[in-house]
Amino acid sequence: EKESELNNSPTTKSTSWLNFGSYLRISHLRSKKKFPADLGKLNKKLLHAIEKKNETKVSAALADGANPDVTDKNGSPALINAVMYSEILVKLLLDGGADVNAMNKHNGFSALVKAASYTETLVKLLLDHGADVNAKTNEG
Numbered sequence: 001e002k003e004s005e006l007n008n009s010p011t012t013k014s015t016s017w018l019n020f021g022s023y024l025r026i027s028h029l030r031s032k033k034k035f036p037a038d039l040g041k042l043n044k045k046l047l048h049a050i051e052k053k054n055e056t057k058v059s060a061a062l063a064d065g066a067n068p069d070v071t072d073k074n075g076s077p078a079l080i081n082a083v084m085y086s087e088i089l090v091k092l093l094l095d096g097g098a099d100v101n102a103m104n105k106h107n108g109f110s111a112l113v114k115a116a117s118y119t120e121t122l123v124k125l126l127l128d129h130g131a132d133v134n135a136k137t138n139e140g
Contacts, residue, residue: 043070050078050093053085058092068098075105083114087122100129110135 049057082089115122
């Protein structure tokens with residue numbers, strides 16, 4: 001009966017509605033007893049590792065529970081940044097649960113749009129993981 005009250009509490013409902021993706025990620029991490037003490041620091045480590053093209057540190061940050069969909073200060077998801085650096089980084093993020101269709105908050109560009117400026121291999125990799133070819137940027 002108490003569990004039912006908890007699931008129907010306004011706090012639980014608003015948490016899941018406000019940030020459903022993060023809510024699910026945190027729930028998943030808690031269920032695996034891998035909830036990081038400071039998710040913010042871990043996410044910064046992930047972004048830094050991507051910028052430095054350090055595959056080992058990217059893998060470690062993801063294994064420790066970093067959010068594969070974290071955005072940088074410019075509103076760009078980790079996956080878009082990885083496209084600029086390495087196919088292996090892109091694979092690591094996709095395997096770590098990154099949203100293949102996540103978009104930059106400011107211009108609406110996706111990893112697929114960014115990959116088109118780089119290599120056909122990256123485009124194929126993203127398409128193989130379900131990238132939406134019909135997604136629109138903020139400019140249409």
